[in-house]
Amino acid sequence: MRCPTCLIHIDGGYHEISEHIFSMQEKTDADHITWINRYVSRNRTTEDEFEKLVKQVFETDDLKTWIIRKFIGKFFSKNPHYFLLKMQRPDRWTLLGYAYEHHHFLKQWVKSCSMIIANTDFEEIHHYEIDNIISEWHGEEGRFPAHHELLLKMGKSYGATLEDIYNTEPLEPTIHAVKTWDYICRNFSFVEGMAAMHSLELIANRKMKDYGASVGYFDPVILKDGSVTKETVDFLREGYEADVSHSEAALDLIEKYAARLNLVQEVQAVFFRSIEEFDNYLNARIERGVMIENEQH
Amino acid sequence: MKTNNTEGCGLCNATWGEYWREIDGDNMYFCCNICADIFETMVDKVKESTGWKKIDYVELNGNYSSGRECEARNGEDSFKYYFRTYSNGKFITFEKR
Numbered sequence: 015m016r017c018p019t020c021l022i023h024i025d026g027g028y029h030e031i032s033e034h035i036f037s038m039q040e041k042t043d044a045d046h047i048t049w050i051n052r053y054v055s056r057n058r059t060t061e062d063e064f065e066k067l068v069k070q071v072f073e074t075d076d077l078k079t080w081i082i083r084k085f086i087g088k089f090f091s092k093n094p095h096y097f098l099l100k101m102q103r104p105d106r107w108t109l110l111g112y113a114y115e116h117h118h119f120l121k122q123w124v125k126s127c128s129m130i131i132a133n134t135d136f137e138e139i140h141h142y143e144i145d146n147i148i149s150e151w152h153g154e155e156g157r158f159p160a161h162h163e164l165l166l167k168m169g170k171s172y173g174a175t176l177e178d179i180y181n182t183e184p185l186e187p188t189i190h191a192v193k194t195w196d197y198i199c200r201n202f203s204f205v206e207g208m209a210a211m212h213s214l215e216l217i218a219n220r221k222m223k224d225y226g227a228s229v230g231y232f233d234p235v236i237l238k239d240g241s242v243t244k245e246t247v248d249f250l251r252e253g254y255e256a257d258v259s260h261s262e263a264a265l266d267l268i269e270k271y272a273a274r275l276n277l278v279q280e281v282q283a284v285f286f287r288s289i290e291e292f293d294n295y296l297n298a299r300i301e302r303g304v305m306i307e308n309e310q311h
Numbered sequence: 312m313k314t315n316n317t318e319g320c321g322l323c324n325a326t327w328g329e330y331w332r333e334i335d336g337d338n339m340y341f342c343c344n345i346c347a348d349i350f351e352t353m354v355d356k357v358k359e360s361t362g363w364k365k366i367d368y369v370e371l372n373g374n375y376s377s378g379r380e381c382e383a384r385n386g387e388d389s390f391k392y393y394f395r396t397y398s399n400g401k402f403i404t405f406e407k408r
């Protein structure tokens with residue numbers, strides 16, 4: 015088992031994992047209490063009751079659906095993440111903030127994919143990750159540009175220079191998130207690395223509304239109404255079309271190998287930590303946009 | 312200082328943890344140091360915006376994700392505002408409503 019907050023490995027089962035989290039709560043550890051408040055309950059219970067609730071949070075016989083449901087609960091509920099609200103009708107500052115911070119996200123992304131490859135001998139994982147690296151980072155000469163290239167072009171279309179995007183240090187939440195993803199992919203099993211990274215692609219999956227999301231990643235009207243630059247349309251459309259196959263194929267692989275390697279709870283723990291980092295990272299995109307707007311950048 | 316969170320943490324009303332901090336001379340209960348940090352910074356920002364020396368009561372509605380719509384009262388005066396923070400407590404937005 016693994017703690018969904020501090021990620022330490024814990025021998026045993028739900029009893030031991032809930033005992034660890036409960037004792038951290040008794041020590042008033044802010045990070046563990048945050049996890050309990052957000053994913054278990056805000057009301058204190060007895061230790062026995064707490065163990066039952068923790069078990070309920072994790073127990074599933076359908077990991078893929080569990081991940082999708084938790085992701086929707088976190089980002090696409092009736093109170094969607096603030097970045098998604100901004101993205102329904104994005105202004106230039108939001109899109110600029112997106113370009114500056116996401117550049118650093120993608121730099122880590124390709125490293126994470128490579129570490130996942132390095133941590134396994136399963137060839138279908140190698141093929142999946144190579145394909146992902148090509149579409150996100152490398153592109154294919156004469157056929158399609160990389161997602162990263164489209165991102166930079168979007169930034170440029172709103173006046174950013176390549177040099178400035180490359181030379182601007184990411185904001186602290188982005189640095190923290192990138193370090194966490196690096197740590198997970200470097201040190202944990204490949205399937206946990208995949209869960210940390212590829213579950214996040216659900217953010218741009220246009221099927222999320224079919225799964226119960228209250229909003230999409232953006233309102234598709236902006237692809238046609240001229241409210242954003244052509245480069246933004248190119249960038250968003252690419253993700254809009256590509257990430258469906260990416261994120262869902264990845265979830266199928268995660269489900270298959272988590273079961274085979276007996277790592278379902280570990281995958282869930284890493285997923286929890288990853289979406290917390292991602293939440294802060296999405297806020298950093300907004301903060302960067304505000305900084306650029308106020309010329310504090 | 313009183314808030315509408317009567318059961319638990321002065322900021323989020325959770326009943327886990329136990330962290331006390333003196334805010335404006337009152338010893339207040341929070342679930343963790345981050346909630347206490349957020350509350351303390353919020354009080355400073357309200358005072359800065361209003362020029363008040365004290366706050367009697369704060370009503371908070373919302374959550375960490377969508378942010379909190381609030382109303383602070385000082386005697387007959389009232390001040391409405393909204394704020395959001397990162398999960399480490401750092402403020403992203405604080406604005407008058």
Ligand SMILES: [Zn+2]
Pocket residue numbers: 017018019020021022034035038046
């Ligand atoms: Zn822990």
Ligand SMILES: [Zn+2]
Pocket residue numbers: 320321322323324325341342343346
């Ligand atoms: Zn609290």
